Amino acid sequence: MDRTSRRAVLAGIGGVSALSLTGRIGAQQEGREVLLGIVQPESGDLGELGTPIADGAELPARELAAVGSEFSVDVQREDTQTLSEAGISAAQSLVDAGYPMFTGAAASDVTIPVAEEVAIPNQVVMCSPASTSPDITDLVDDDFVFRTAPSDALQGDVIAEVAYEERGWDRGASLHLNDAYGVALSTVFENRFEELGGEITATEAFEPEQPSYTSVLESVLADDPDFLLVIAFPVSGIQIFRDFYAGFDPDLPVIVTDGLIEDDLPESADNPMDNVLGTAPAAAGPEVDAFTESYEDEYGRSPGVFNAHGYDASAVMILANVRAGDNDGVAVRDEIRAVANPNGEPVGPSDFPEAVELAAAGEEITYEGASSVLEFDDNGDMRGVTYDIVEFGDFELEVVDQIDFEG
Structure with a gap:
């Protein structure tokens, strides 16, 4: 297993003023740290695509840090090497460190064993931005497995x-x-x-x-x-x-x-x-332009395939986490559809820090993504792509x- 990085995201996307908080966040939420894992192939057969996807997945955390959000996001990136055993080890390291959720994996041949051997038995949420195998739909997963990529x-x-x-x-x-x-x-x-x-x-x-x-x-x-x-x-x-x-x-x-x-x-x-x-799969969500601008500003290159899906996977889990108020996999799982599916005020990459505020305050929101409108069905798959x-x-x-x- 190759550990790429672990850090609280404190810098990036320069030149943005501090977030003006509205006081709606409860005292128990102020200053809380959100734990987000990223499990992507940054080497191996899929390595050329995996690192840009992981960068997209880390971008929501960087955006929150840049505006001085009350929420810091501790991001730990793990490299699956496009291998199932390495992916299992990578995901297990996140579970052992107390991470309740992670964006990953990419290759379906990695995602399926990671789900079956790590995420499901440990009650940790995983949301893949790139795994497209139809077999994922039928996993007996107790609703811990989601994906922003279509089947x-x-x-x-x-x-x-x-x-x-x-x-x-x-x-x-x-x-x-x-x-x-x-x-x-x-x-x-x-x-x-x-x-x-x-x-x-x-x-x-x-x-x-x-x-x-x-x-x-x-x-x-x-x-x-x-x-x-x-x-x-x-x-x-x-x-x-x-x-x-x-x-x-x-x-x-x-x-x-x-x-x-x-x-x-x-x-x-x-x-x-x-x-x-x-x-x-296209990046064709209602907020794709805002995501693209943010990605290009942060990384100095245009996003590629599944990069928007990586952003959306992390963003919706962060929103679910702050709405739940706990770094707990079951709590995050139970709030995923509450923040993503049509429920309330539209939010997305263009106003993500404000979306986090609203979610933490318990407001009804609907995350409209960069990759799609991001509505999950009962299997954790996308309804429209x-x-x-x-x-x-x-x-x-x-x-x-x-x-x-x-x-």
């Missing part, structure tokens, strides 16, 4: 419909990670594609971070599909595309999923990737369409 039960349908109905491709092949994320997403895609009338010519699973993927590419492309679906994370994806462009038809259409929506992927693969399009359709070309990525789902 791949939706993304698989999006991919199939884009390929068959919009692009007119009849025959597809799938190359996917051999884990909970890859297997589940590929299965949803295959089932929907066949329902629409398409043919799956081949499906191949692969292990992450291998030195070559040439042989598995030869196998999955043997029957000349109209397109190839690649479900991977960045480190493996870079090698897959290097091998693909070195030995296969560079004009064959390829669809990638959220794990490969990475601005640096074409440069890393040394190819403009003009034949590639992708799908990913939006997907980006992304086209690669000339070493750049461009969102060309969006598809909305309402639960």
